[in-house]
Every structure is written in C-alpha cells, then in structure tokens.
Amino acid sequence: MRCLSGIVIFGLGSFIGPVFGQQKPVNVVVLYSDDQRYNTIHALGNNVIQTPNLDRLVKQGVAFTRAQTMGGMHGALCVPSRAMLHTGRYLNDLQKTGDVIPAEHTTLPEYLQTKGYQTYAIGKWHNDKASFARSYTGGAALYFGGMHFPKDGGQEHPQYVDFDPSGQYTKANQNASTYSSELYANEAIKFLKQQTPTSKPFYCYVAFTSPHDPRTPTEKYRNLYSKEQIPLPANFLPQHPFDNGDLSVRDEKLLPRPLSEAQAKEELALYYGMISELDAQIGRILDELDKQGLTQNTLIVFAGDNGLAVGSHGLLGKQNVYEHSMRVPLIISGPTLPKNQRVDALTYLADIFPTVTSVLGFPNPPTVESQSLLPFIKNPKKPGRQQVYYAYRDLQRAVRTADNWKLIKYNVNQQQTTQLFNLNNDPYETKNLADNSAFGQKKQQLEALLISEMKTYHDALDITKPNWGKQP
Secondary structure, three states: OOOOOOOOOOOOHHHHOOOEOOOEOOEEEEEEEOOOOOOOOHHHOOOOOOOHHHHHHHHHOEEEOOEEOOEEOOOOOHHHHHHHHHHOOOHHHOOOOOOOOOOOOOOHHHHHHOOOOEEEEEEEOOOOHHHHHHHOOEEEEEEOOOOOOHHHOOOOOOEEEOOOOOOOOOOOOEEOOOOHHHHHHHHHHHHHHOOOOOOOOEEEEEEOOOOOOOOOOOHHHHOOOOOOOOOOOOOEOOOOOOOOOOOOOHHHHOOOOOOOHHHHHHHHHHHHHHHHHHHHHHHHHHHHHHHOOOHHHEEEEEEEOOOOOOOEOOOOOOOOOOHHHHEEOEEEEOOOOOOOEEEOOOEEHHHHHHHHHHHHOOOOOOOOOOOOOHHHHHOOOOOOOOEEEEEEOOOEEEEEEOOOEEEEEEEEOOEEEEEEEEOOOOOOOOOOOOOOHHHHHHHHHHHHHHHHHHHHOOOOOOOOOOOOOOOO
16 A cells, blocks of 8 residues: 555644644634535635625635545445544545444543643534544534435424533433524534633634524525526536435435536525534634634634535436535635635545644554644645545545546446546536547546546455445
C-alpha cells in the first residue's frame, strides 16, 4: 500500500502564532450539517441562496472547494461520513459499514480528552452509543438516529435524549417544542455561556439534522425562495437514464417519476429555505463566541456530511457518486489562519481529524490514516492528492482526478455501465464520453487508475470480473 498521508506537518511556531498552543489553549467547535451539498453557499458561487453567516465564515477562514466524502456501503451515507470524521480513517478501514466505531479506533474527542479537553456534543450521533459514551464528557439534545421522521415529530418537534453520564442511554426519546437547528443552537449557546477563564479548553461538536428531509423549513424561511423563479441545475432530468442499482431507496421514493420541473423547483426552494434557516442558527453560535470573547482562541470547522441530488440527474437522494452527492462544503476558521482563502486541493472529510490535531500541535494517534490540511492552508497552491475514490454499495465505483476527469462504473443485475466526464467543460456531468472513441485512451487510463485506487483504499471488490458486486 502506498503512503496515504505523505504530507509533512509544518511546525506551528510562527505560522500558527502565539494564540495557538502557546499563550492560550485552543478550543474547537465543529459544526456539521446533514445532506448539504457543496454548492449551497453564496460566497462560494451560488448567487441564489442566502447564507450570510456561512459567508462570514468563508471570509474569516479557509474554504476547501473540492472537499469530498467517499461514499458508503448502504443508503445512509451519513453513517460512514461521520465515522470518517470522528476517526480520521478511510471508508474501507472502518468496521464494516461504519455504524459501529470499535474501541480500537480512537475518536477525535476521545483523543482530546487525553490532552486535557472537555468534550461536549449536541445533536445527531448516527454511530453507536458506546463510541459516543467514551468520546464525550458532556452533551445536550442528543439524537441517536438518522433523521427526524414526520411521524415522530419531524424537524418541528425533534426527538432527543439528555446526556447520560453512565453512557447507557436507555431512556425513551422526548420531543422538543423548538425546531431542530434552533434547539441545537440554543444548547450550544448555553454551553458557551458556561465557559470561564479557568475552564478547560473544549471540543464542542454541534451536529445539525438540517437540511436533511423532511423539507419543512420554519415559517420565516418557507417562502424565502420562489419555487417558480428558482433556477434548476444544468443537470436536472425527469428521471435517471438507467438503473443505477438503488432507484427504490427511501430518498428516491419521496416523489414519483418522472419528476416535473415544478416539483424539482419546489424541492429546491424548500431545501434552500432549510439551509438559510440553518445559516441563521450558525450565526447565533458565531455571535455567542464573539460575545464571550472566545473567537480569538477557537478553531471553527464547518462541514457537511454528504451532498444531495434534489433533482439533479433525475435523482433526489445521495445514493450515487455524482459530484452533487460526493462533494461537500468544508470551511476552517481560526484567529491566525488566513482570511478569505480558497484551497482547491482534493480533500476528504476524514482529513478534519489530523488537521485539528496539527493546528493544536498534537501528534496523531496511530489509528489515523488521513492527512492534515495545514500545509494547504499555508500554501494553497501546494499539490495535493492526484485523485480521489468513491464507492456506493457493491453497485458503483468511481475515481476523480485533480485535473478534473471522472470515471464511474456500475454493475446492476449483470448489466455494466460506464460513464466518463470531463469536468473542466462539463462540471455537471451531463455529457458521457465513455463510448466516444476519441476518449478511449482516457477511459482506459481512468479504469486502470480506479483499480489502483481500490487497492490503495482496501476495496476488495474486483471490478475486472463480469459479474462483480452484489446485486440489488
């Protein structure tokens, strides 16, 4: 296996400055959104959406414009995404599907406890309760599940449990009277208000359940975007052009096919409304950090767990390896980090763990596989990964290169399909070049690269076989 973390961590010294690791311990706040695709921040190019507080973070910090998740082995992509964030490990080196984080895989908050940190969690935890219990010394409004189903109260009356010091979490869920993201922001603000000059440094993880469906933004944001005027993405389709192996998953059953333009616009308007409401709640947390005088010694990480189709390619969910589902927002802000900087290096969500530890000046525990992004923060033009790999169940595999070529392979009911995209002039993946003889050599190159990347990332699937993979 070739080295996956071959990046030298620069000394903190003059780059990080006296605030980080010298005069004052550095706090860490991780804000994690649910099903938010990469191109949903105004300051990063979406002129339709209103995200003044995420824009504020972009201006205060470093935005990684080609951040990725790796996919997953079942429809709930947020499970492995979160496991990768928590452990700094790659998809196929999690335990099975990532639902359980085994004791031998050190989590970021678990590790920071050994460095004198208090660790506090709010909101969604979609992995096992045992790993949560060993990771956090406190928490509030916790939700051990995937989404707030309407029958259980929805986003309007989200279910939650209180922090249990015993780690058992046997009490039944209760329902809040406050919208989910406001509930989580309220608890984050309470926690920040409790901090004093003598408090331990903290790691505060706020995991929102928005903008995951049900797409029910609060009244203030429900009509913020006109469903008649909102533009459709360039890759909108009424339905996917072929069976990708998971067209009957829950996400895809939210609306019948073929999708109409009106349906897709309504979904997008509601989706954007939820993101703008989430943005407002993030703004309240940022304001409280300012008010408590914590901003000058707090590292803030904002990211999404995975993307979402919302009409792109005739899909609604994230159970695919297109750009809209694999790419995510990632912003890192700190008082001595560069301001309003963009980094185009190919990055994974798993890189957050070693980035945080390198900023804090700590070595990584041996179970971390991913790479720190600190060198790219110092030098945005530094060459990074030359490719990234994606997987979805045993149905789809893909590779994307730093020079913006992408190959996707499908095997569904013994029917193989290949897609080849030049993202330089086709960023929305609308023109499949796989059967164009002019690109035959490029296709072969990427097929070989995909096989190589699968070996690198310990993917046991053999896509050279005619009937590779399990069938749906």
